[in-house]
Amino acid sequence: MSSTDGAPAQHLARAIEIATENVRNDGGPFGALVVSADGQVFEGVNRVTADLDPSAHAEVTAIRRACRGLGTFDLSGATLYSSCEPCPMCLGTALWARIERVYFAADREDAAAAGFDDALFYRYFDGHTEIMPVTTIELPGMQRVAPFEEWRRTSTRIEY
Secondary structure, three states, X not given: OEEOOOOHHHHHHHHHXXXXXXXXXXXXXXXXXXXXXXXXXXXXXXXHHHHOOOOOOHHHHHHHHHHHXXXXXXXXOOEEEEEEOOOHHHHHHHHHOOOOEEEEEEOHHHHHHOOOOHHHHHHHHOOOHHXXXXXXXXXXXXXXXXXXHHHHHOOOOOOO
């Protein structure tokens, strides 16, 4: 973590640099930075194989570090810089974190050419559900909304 006022190109160059270094250290070819509204920088690299965690993408890792470092789950005003277009999970994480803008270098097709499923996942979420072996099933039941009812009744809840 450090403070910086660098331009987007500099932050993207750093994301690419840490992604490349991560490959040299047996990690995935992805790096990301979150620059908070006050200029603090939090880096993350792909840790999927190192941590045996399919959610440990570079963007998610950087967002987690930023949230812990800043003591909040709300990164309003922050910018995410990624060596590659964020996959749907990473983009969803950025949305949940309220990140204001996302810059990226390589795109989903570049990732697909290197053997990654980013483009395929985007196609899945575009409605081509036949391409993935995941079936989602909503079960009916009287208690299916019980957690949400409890949430609405709880005055001490923390909104997010």
